[in-house]
Amino acid sequence: MATSKSTEFLWEERGRNSVPFPARDGFSRFDWAACSFTSALIDGVEVARVKLDDRYRPTAYLAVVPAGRFTLIEYLEVDSNLRGQGDIGPAILAALRERLPDRTLAAYPTVESQRWWDRRVREGTWIRVDHPEGPVRGLPLYLSRGEGCVTPW
Numbered sequence: 001m002a003t004s005k006s007t008e009f010l011w012e013e014r015g016r017n018s019v020p021f022p023a024r025d026g027f028s029r030f031d032w033a034a035c036s037f038t039s040a041l042i043d044g045v046e047v048a049r050v051k052l053d054d055r056y057r058p059t060a061y062l063a064v065v066p067a068g069r070f071t072l073i074e075y076l077e078v079d080s081n082l083r084g085q086g087d088i089g090p091a092i093l094a095a096l097r098e099r100l101p102d103r104t105l106a107a108y109p110t111v112e113s114q115r116w117w118d119r120r121v122r123e124g125t126w127i128r129v130d131h132p133e134g135p136v137r138g139l140p141l142y143l144s145r146g147e148g149c150v151t152p153w
Contacts, residue, residue, distance in 0.1 A: 004078065008128055009040040009041060009042060009091075009092070009095050010040070010042075010049055011038050011040060011099070012038065012039045012041065013037075013038055015118055016133050019153060024081040025067055025080035026080045026082075027046075027049060027077055027080075029098050030044075030065040031036065037049050037050060037052075037075075038050045038051075038052065038152070039050045040092055040095070043122075046073070046079065047078065047082055048076065048077060048078045048079065048088060048089075049075075049076075049077050049078050049089055050073060050075070050076050050077075050096070051073075051075040052071050052072065052073060052077075052121075053070050053071065053072040053074050054072065054103075055073060056070045056072035057070060058129070058141055058143070060131070060138075061129045061132065061141045062129065062134070063129060064111075066104075067104045068103075068104060069102060069104070070103060070104050070105075071096075071100055071104075071105055071106070072105075072106045072108075073096070073105060073107040074106065076089065076092065076107070078089065078092070079085075085125045089116065090120070090125075093105070093120070093125070093126075093144075094125075097112065097144060104143055104144055105143070105144035106141060106142065106143050106144075107126075107141070107142045108138075108139055108140075108141055109139055109140070109142065110139075111139070114139060115117050116117075117142045118138075120142065121142070124145065126142045126143060126144055126145060127142070127143050127145055128140045128141075129141045129142070129143060
């Protein structure tokens with residue numbers, strides 16, 4: 001399933017009090033039934049799931065947190081059958097920026113996904129902020145760049 005940065009996703013909000021999506025292959029790395037999340041669909045097919053936190057503040061990583069609103073991408077999972085094609089994850093991030101234009105998006109990588117996030121930095125769409133106490137304390141934080149972001153860089 002090819003996508004582009006202009007791919008339009010249908011977003012479905014799901015939560016603990018709503019009817020959960022049926023269990024299916026491709027989404028097994030996280031307990032999706034235990035939380036609220038957003039599902040991204042293309043042509044009626046679920047391609048990714050995203051868990052967001054709109055109350056996030058990056059206080060542990062920034063000495064002075066800029067005024068403004070942040071949204072933490074707590075978890076992003078692309079259907080395992082579509083991973084590695086290089087286009088769905090970045091398209092999801094671009095769509096989230098369009099969907100949340102007044103917020104700076106933030107993400108903490110897993111050890112496995114850190115190289116993927118570093119690619120976003122090289123593309124110029126995200127910045128990497130290392131923990132002030134060094135890598136022993138925690139993985140880096142990634143912040144979105146672009147219009148509407150409250151970060152000064």
